Amino acid sequence: MAGSDGSREAVARALEALGAGAYLADEGGAIVAVNTRGEELLARSAAGLLGQDAHDLLHRSYCGEPVSRAQCRLRESILGGHTEQGDGEWFERGDGTLLPVSWLVTPCDIGIRPSATLVLFHPAGRSLRPAQRRPAGGRLTELERLALLAETTTLLTSTLDIHEALRRLIGLVVPRLADWAVIDLISERDEVRRFAVAHAQDGTVVPREDLQGPMPPVPQESPMPLSRALRGVASSFAGPETYQGPPDSGIAVEQRRLFEATGMHSAIMVPLRSLHDVLGALTLGRAKQPERFTAADAALLEDIARRASLALENARLYQRQRKVAETMQRHLLPTLPRTPGRSLCARYLPAPDASQVGGDWYDAFTLLDGATALAIGDVVGHDLDAAAGMAQLRNMLRAYALSQRKPPSKVVEWLDQATQDIAEVSMATLVFARMTATAAGRCEVSWTNAGHPPPLVVTPEGLAHYLTGGHGVLLGVEHDQVRPDATAELPPGATLLLYTDGLVESPSHSLDDGLERLRRHAASLARRPLEAFVDQLLARARPPDNDDDVALLAVRYEPGRSP
Numbered sequence: 406m407a408g409s410d411g412s413r414e415a416v417a418r419a420l421e422a423l424g425a426g427a428y429l430a431d432e433g434g435a436i437v438a439v440n441t442r443g444e445e446l447l448a449r450s451a452a453g454l455l456g457q458d459a460h461d462l463l464h465r466s467y468c469g470e471p472v473s474r475a476q477c478r479l480r481e482s483i484l485g486g487h488t489e490q491g492d493g494e495w496f497e498r499g500d501g502t503l504l505p506v507s508w509l510v511t512p513c514d515i516g517i518r519p520s521a522t523l524v525l526f527h528p529a530g531r532s533l534r535p536a537q538r539r540p541a542g543g544r545l546t547e548l549e550r551l552a553l554l555a556e557t558t559t560l561l562t563s564t565l566d567i568h569e570a571l572r573r574l575i576g577l578v579v580p581r582l583a584d585w586a587v588i589d590l591i592s593e594r595d596e597v598r599r600f601a602v603a604h605a606q607d608g609t610v611v612p613r614e615d616l617q618g619p620m621p622p623v624p625q626e627s628p629m630p631l632s633r634a635l636r637g638v639a640s641s642f643a644g645p646e647t648y649q650g651p652p653d654s655g656i657a658v659e660q661r662r663l664f665e666a667t668g669m670h671s672a673i674m675v676p677l678r679s680l681h682d683v684l685g686a687l688t689l690g691r692a693k694q695p696e697r698f699t700a701a702d703a704a705l706l707e708d709i710a711r712r713a714s715l716a717l718e719n720a721r722l723y724q725r726q727r728k729v730a731e732t733m734q735r736h737l738l739p740t741l742p743r744t745p746g747r748s749l750c751a752r753y754l755p756a757p758d759a760s761q762v763g764g765d766w767y768d769a770f771t772l773l774d775g776a777t778a779l780a781i782g783d784v785v786g787h788d789l790d791a792a793a794g795m796a797q798l799r800n801m802l803r804a805y806a807l808s809q810r811k812p813p814s815k816v817v818e819w820l821d822q823a824t825q826d827i828a829e830v831s832m833a834t835l836v837f838a839r840m841t842a843t844a845a846g847r848c849e850v851s852w853t854n855a856g857h858p859p860p861l862v863v864t865p866e867g868l869a870h871y872l873t874g875g876h877g878v879l880l881g882v883e884h885d886q887v888r889p890d891a892t893a894e895l896p897p898g899a900t901l902l903l904y905t906d907g908l909v910e911s912p913s914h915s916l917d918d919g920l921e922r923l924r925r926h927a928a929s930l931a932r933r934p935l936e937a938f939v940d941q942l943l944a945r946a947r948p949p950d951n952d953d954d955v956a957l958l959a960v961r962y963e964p965g966r967s968p
Contacts (some may be wrong), residue, residue: 406437408854409866414465417438420438421440421441425442426443426526426527428443429522431457431521432520432521436454436455436459439454446498447496447499447504449499456756459483460480461753464479464494464495469495469503472609473606478491478494479491482510482522488511490509490510491806492505492506496526500745502511504528506528507527509950510524510525513802531564543546545582556577557713561573561574561716562716565720567720575588575603576610579604582705583691583694584605584669584692585602585667585690585692587602588601588687588688589686590684591684595623597622597656597685598618598620599619599659600685602617602667616662617915621654621658627654629656629672630642632654633684635656635676635686636676637683638684640674640707642671643660644664644669644671645670648661650708667690667692669691670691671690671696673689673703674686675687675688675703675710677714678710684714689711739767739769742769742771744777746964746965747777747840747848747963748960748966749935749960750936750938750958751756751939751956752955753767753957755954764783764784764785765784765907766780766782766784766798767782767958768780768799768802771958772807773807776840777841778838779837779839779852779958779960780799781836781857781904782833782904783857785832785833794831794833803833805820813838814875814888814889814892817877817880818888819853820837832879833880833881836852836853836854836903838850838851838853840901842964847894847896849895850893850894851892852891852892854874855877855878857879857906858906858909859871859873859920860902861927862893862902863900863902863927864931866931867898867928868928869924869928870924874893875889877889882938897962900927901960902927902957902958903959904957905954907954908923909922909923910948912950922946923946938959939959943957
């Protein structure tokens with residue numbers, strides 16, 4: 406690395422402090438620094454890594470073959486200078502084995518070179534020997550078949566993302582069993598979609614998007630192979646001659662087009678069936694491989710399809726529950742009140758696809774004395790129960806706050822007792838506040854904090870500080886402490902920000918780092934209109950490796966403003 410010895414030592418110390426494997430890549434993708442954990446995981450010394458093109462040296466397909474640069478998401482992220490994360494990738498270790506990895510790529514300023522990219526990677530399974538293509542004219546041995554089935558179960562059941570599971574399925578069978586793989590899926594409305602058409606090319610799997618898309622409906626009486634597979638009847642062999650006659654359905658027309666475009670001379674079509682329904686069909690085809698499919702191939706593929714179907718059914722059930730929870734959560738989030746002298750804006754962002762729905766929530770409503778009640782909270786858990794618990798908590802908080810003109814601490818004490826005796830909530834964090842106008846023309850906020858990240862105040866001049874007072878234990882924990890209240894005044898134009906921990910917490914940084922990042926970004930956006938302030942803050946401050954949902958509630962004090 407170019408630069409002073411002090412700068413190089415600082416970078417080295419920073420990399421060593423990371424618990425994951427890590428290396429720095431320059432603007433061309435060459436490795437310029439690596440930590441000890443990275444050397445251990447890759448079974449390579451720093452001397453064998455520094456100066457090498459990371460993609461060419463490390464990145465491999467599941468079969469151990471080089472990955473095309475044009476198809477490499479990791480390399481694209483490094484050269485593009487943007488943050489991205491993923492999994493399902495393989496690094497070649499120094500001993501020739503392959504290491505499955507989950508990774509995060511993010512640009513960073515190390516003060517040594519114009520631009521650098523930090524690559525963090527974690528093992529996503531055990532390292533293993535590269536899977537070999539079947540030799541021409543040969544067959545998989547019994548041991549190889551058992552290994553393939555075990556890999557199918559491991560890879561497909563380790564994700565609840567349907568698209569990722571299907572991508573892994575294609576990577577398992579191409580090019581090991583076939584040159585082409587086609588996946589047709591049936592939706593819950595019985596509509597057929599050609600989800601994927603992919604083939605092996607230059608050591609990687611390349612999609613044929615022009616052959617993908619909506620398909621005609623499944624004919625109920627057709628004897629043609631794909632139609633039978635999509636009805637869940639049976640597996641069938643096919644070749645280009647199968648679809649040369651007069652077509653009996655729209656699917657037959659699409660199949661003729663498929664054979665003509667791919668050059669497949671032999672294909673086998675297998676149903677993807679769950680216990681209750683037909684999910685679709687998997688087609689494998691051979692074009693370059695001269696052997697035709699056999700009955701032994703059909704038995705193996707049917708076993709793979711059974712395992713794949715189980716994984717797909719689990720993923721569908723998970724996504725259905727996630728959608729229910731997310732829909733319920735969104736519908737339960739309130740309409741913000743229109744209050745003189747105060748502008749309110751709120752956002753809720755669900756967790757990324759690989760995560761579960763959580764119990765993050767916000768609320769704002771007008772009290773009987775004209776004060777504005779503000780709440781932000783997070784129910785422990787990541788499922789439908791957490792979303793239901795959030796609804797219970799919000800409704801009880803409203804009931805207590807509206808029926809009793811008491812300080813926030815007293816309202817939250819009652820709520821805490823209810824979580825133990827009434828609500829189905831194990832633990833939760835919460836900030837509850839009252840906002841009122843003072844006789845001096847200022848805005849007074851009183852609040853209590855039950856184990857939640859502290860509210861942030863931003864003035865129009867860009868001064869930002871956290872409200873650390875009023876802090877007590879989270880809800881649902883037995884304690885004998887008296888919950889405290891705290892009070893602060895907001896000057897005209899100031900913004901009060903309430904948020905959940907998904908906005909500041911990150912696996913790769915401390916909470917203090919997240920809070921400081923939020924404070925600095927909020928200060929820089931102080932003069933933006935409230936809607937833009939909130940949107941830009943989410944875009945800039947939310948950690949790229951965040952795996953949690955985020956709720957955010959902002960209130961700006963604007964005296965003289967009509968509702």
